[in-house]
Amino acid sequence: MKLAAAVMACAVSFAGTAMAQQGSPENVEVQAAAKEAGLEFKDSRYRNGDDQPTPVVTRISKVDWATWQGFRRYHDACHVCHGPNALGSTFAPSLADSLKTMDYETFYGTVVGGRVREAGGTTAVMPAFGDKNIMCYLDDIYTYIKARSLNAEGKGGMPPGPSEWS
Amino acid sequence: MRKSAIACGLLASAAFTSPVWANADVQKLSADPNNWAVQSGNYAGTRYSTLDQINTSNVGSLKVAWTFSTGVLRGHEGGPLVIGDTMYLHSAFPNIVFALNLADENKIIWKYEPKQDPSVIPVMCCDTVNRGVQYAEGKIFLHQADTSLVALDAKTGKELWKSVNADPKRGETGTGAPLVTKDKVIIGVSGAEFGVRCHVTAYDINSGKKVWRAYSMGPDSDVLLDPEKTMSLGKPVGKDSSLKTWNGDQWKIGGGSIWGYMAYDPELNLIYYGTGNPSTWNPAQRAGPDGKQIDQKWSMTHFARDVDTGVAKWAYQMTPFDEWDYDGINEPILADIKVGGADRKVRVHFDRNGFAYTLDRATGELLVAAKYDPKVNWATEVVMDPKSPQYGRPQVVAKYSTFQNGQDVNSKGICPAALGSKDQQPASFSKLTGLFYVPTNHVCMDYEPFKVSYTAGQPYVGATLSMFPAPDSHGGMGNFIAWDAAAGKIVWSKPEQFSVWSGALTTAGGVAFYGTLEGYFKAVDQKDGKELFKFKTPSGIIGNAMTYAHGGKQYVAIFSGVGGWAGIGLAAGLTNPTDGLGAVGGYAGLKQYTNLGGSLTVFSLP
Numbered sequence: 001m002k003l004a005a006a007v008m009a010c011a012v013s014f015a016g017t018a019m020a021q022q023g024s025p026e027n028v029e030v031q032a033a034a035k036e037a038g039l040e041f042k043d044s045r046y047r048n049g050d051d052q053p054t055p056v057v058t059r060i061s062k063v064d065w066a067t068w069q070g071f072r073r074y075h076d077a078c079h080v081c082h083g084p085n086a087l088g089s090t091f092a093p094s095l096a097d098s099l100k101t102m103d104y105e106t107f108y109g110t111v112v113g114g115r116v117r118e119a120g121g122t123t124a125v126m127p128a129f130g131d132k133n134i135m136c137y138l139d140d141i142y143t144y145i146k147a148r149s150l151n152a153e154g155k156g157g158m159p160p161g162p163s164e165w166s
Numbered sequence: 167m168r169k170s171a172i173a174c175g176l177l178a179s180a181a182f183t184s185p186v187w188a189n190a191d192v193q194k195l196s197a198d199p200n201n202w203a204v205q206s207g208n209y210a211g212t213r214y215s216t217l218d219q220i221n222t223s224n225v226g227s228l229k230v231a232w233t234f235s236t237g238v239l240r241g242h243e244g245g246p247l248v249i250g251d252t253m254y255l256h257s258a259f260p261n262i263v264f265a266l267n268l269a270d271e272n273k274i275i276w277k278y279e280p281k282q283d284p285s286v287i288p289v290m291c292c293d294t295v296n297r298g299v300q301y302a303e304g305k306i307f308l309h310q311a312d313t314s315l316v317a318l319d320a321k322t323g324k325e326l327w328k329s330v331n332a333d334p335k336r337g338e339t340g341t342g343a344p345l346v347t348k349d350k351v352i353i354g355v356s357g358a359e360f361g362v363r364c365h366v367t368a369y370d371i372n373s374g375k376k377v378w379r380a381y382s383m384g385p386d387s388d389v390l391l392d393p394e395k396t397m398s399l400g401k402p403v404g405k406d407s408s409l410k411t412w413n414g415d416q417w418k419i420g421g422g423s424i425w426g427y428m429a430y431d432p433e434l435n436l437i438y439y440g441t442g443n444p445s446t447w448n449p450a451q452r453a454g455p456d457g458k459q460i461d462q463k464w465s466m467t468h469f470a471r472d473v474d475t476g477v478a479k480w481a482y483q484m485t486p487f488d489e490w491d492y493d494g495i496n497e498p499i500l501a502d503i504k505v506g507g508a509d510r511k512v513r514v515h516f517d518r519n520g521f522a523y524t525l526d527r528a529t530g531e532l533l534v535a536a537k538y539d540p541k542v543n544w545a546t547e548v549v550m551d552p553k554s555p556q557y558g559r560p561q562v563v564a565k566y567s568t569f570q571n572g573q574d575v576n577s578k579g580i581c582p583a584a585l586g587s588k589d590q591q592p593a594s595f596s597k598l599t600g601l602f603y604v605p606t607n608h609v610c611m612d613y614e615p616f617k618v619s620y621t622a623g624q625p626y627v628g629a630t631l632s633m634f635p636a637p638d639s640h641g642g643m644g645n646f647i648a649w650d651a652a653a654g655k656i657v658w659s660k661p662e663q664f665s666v667w668s669g670a671l672t673t674a675g676g677v678a679f680y681g682t683l684e685g686y687f688k689a690v691d692q693k694d695g696k697e698l699f700k701f702k703t704p705s706g707i708i709g710n711a712m713t714y715a716h717g718g719k720q721y722v723a724i725f726s727g728v729g730g731w732a733g734i735g736l737a738a739g740l741t742n743p744t745d746g747l748g749a750v751g752g753y754a755g756l757k758q759y760t761n762l763g764g765s766l767t768v769f770s771l772p
Contacts, residue, residue, distance in 0.1 A: 076627045090241065090706075091241075091734050123260075
């Protein structure tokens with residue numbers, strides 16, 4: 001499944017991606033938090049022991065680049081159905097809740113394959129996504145939603161953003 | 167070439183129309199206050215009724231008379247029509263239409279359920295709403311989600327004809343109510359978030375044949391502009407007015423959706439409506455060849471068009487080169503009021519961009535443009551001096567320009583948010599007070615545009631935004647206001663906890679009615695906004711209040727059924743900007759107040 005994204009030629013040259021790829025250090029506090037959590041920076045993002053994309057959130061809510069990028073892309077492509085901050089809407093479920101239990105593969109498969117479900121006379125449709133605006137950032141989006149799922153209720157789930165990094 | 171096409175249009179309509187045009191039928195029906203024969207109450211779109219049995223002194227004792235469930239869980243916008251003994255109402259997708267017998271226990275006379283491919287559901291940005299059916303000459307017109315336009319026999323529900331307006335596979339969908347004038351039924355199309363070049367199209371009410379189509383952008387022959395005769399701000403628009411204001415052929419994926427309520431002036435033979443945002447939301451990708459902003463005509467524009475030919479009489483662009491998603495689709499309301507001491511035939515609309523515009527509806531002359539929410543900050547004013555090169559243009563504040571700040575920069579604290587100071591929820595003009603009653607949003611945003619690529623049928627948005635209640639205000643996300651369209655002033659403003667996403671109704675009884683997202687149906691005094699009645703309906707309200715009389719008794723009714731953009735944006739609660747993005751909890755979410763389900767609640771005096 002990861003192949004799909006790679007084949008798509010995601011070189012939509014992007015300031016942030018470029019920065020991360022050049023191995024430019026993340027914010028120092030983020031680096032420290034990642035180290036503390038035992039995460040490794042590999043293929044332009046932090047990953048856990050299973051090689052899966054993993055968010056880094058510092059105590060004062062700063063995050064790694066991938067999570068930030070995911071925040072932006074989520075609010076471009078997903079929030080019109082799943083609601084702001086991945087917390088759900090009248091139309092589609094809270095993904096922050098979903099990722100409390102859903103694994104990376106199922107998440108990936110749902111976005112690529114879509115889903116149609118009949119419930120109480122109403123058809124719920126999760127569209128299948130395939131274009132680069134989403135596929136090139138799906139790992140980022142996953143990372144962001146994962147961050148939300150770890151801290152969906154309280155304050156400090158998300159960062160003020162890179163423009164305010166010190 | 168273009169001229170001859172228009173001539174043909176004229177001939178065709180002259181040859182095939184019956185002597186009694188639908189407008190005569192609809193005008194007659196809507197002049198009888200017992201009916202509610204048009205979604206907006208009447209062609210002028212005033213949503214005002216002369217019924218006064220329910221009035222400021224007795225509205226407090228309203229009781230529920232009866233209710234009806236559509237059986238559909240999605241957001242319910244629009245409302246029912248009443249003609250004589252029959253009520254017609256629709257549901258959100260799958261767009262079921264019901265005819266109910268008001269004379270016999272509100273029994274279902276017929277039910278029509280179209281078969282639509284569910285793949286249209288995810289391309290309808292922000293819920294599968296529908297803004298209602300229309301009636302004329304014994305027919306009900308339904309504009310389906312999949313863009314099919316259907317004429318039903320009003321007596322039996324039998325399908326008389328069906329025309330396919332556009333293609334959902336390309337992201338083209340239908341949510342707007344049709345407008346039926348003369349022998350034509352007119353509909354728009356949505357899809358600016360998918361890079362669709364949108365249009366309005368007129369169909370013959372008897373055959374379903376396409377009569378004319380006017381695109382929001384493109385060559386003059388597509389937009390139906392007459393370079394010499396179509397006016398904008400007192401001047402002819404000139405040749406290629408749209409093409410000249412786009413970079414290369416970006417107009418081909420230019421957006422400009424049309425999904426708001428439209429109005430019609432039978433004397434002037436003109437229809438009125440507005441167009442939405444240019445695609446994408448990232449203004450940098452739409453800049454001119456020189457890298458500077460460029461108008462992108464005729465997105466974000468209010469048009470007056472000849473009913474018979476579709477040719478534009480005038481056009482006025484509210485937000486040239488949109489940088490905030492301030493769709494110009496909000497409904498025009500036709501009123502005859504005194505402006506600057508003179509009697510004027512105006513059309514007023516409350517734009518998403520936070521300015522209320524009063525224009526002469528015959529000529530398009532700009533009379534008043536003023537902020538109807540004091541928090542609006544993205545522009546200082548609209549220049550009113552006809553001699554100024556900036557005439558009619560908003561003066562953008564650099565700090566809030568998402569274009570000047572640039573791609574990948576988060577522009578903060580912009581008011582209003584992309585959902586506008588008002589969205590689709592129609593306002594009402596009260597003949598009693600001469601004022602407009604406007605359901606508004608009081609929400610601001612941070613907006614960060616970035617690069618996206620276009621793929622047909624895929625979302626083409628290109629910005630991320632986060633919304634929050636207007637800072638340093640009452641903390642709520644909405645207001646219900648009374649507006650003086652001649653002076654450009656707020657008369658009173660009643661704070662609401664959530665955006666007011668429901669269409670208003672005013673009556674000769676001195677009452678203004680509207681619903682709230684929590685689900686309250688409210689009655690307030692037109693004079694001062696004092697709350698006289700409220701009742702919690704089964705679900706949050708994004709439908710429009712309406713009134714009718716049957717058997718000598720006045721009823722007021724409203725759809726509840728939370729959803730729409732409001733249900734998506736506000737379900738979980740907004741963030742507090744000072745807490746950083748995504749710090750949720752500071753503000754209540756809608757889901758604590760209400761749940762899904764479309765139903766109609768009808769009230770009367772005991």
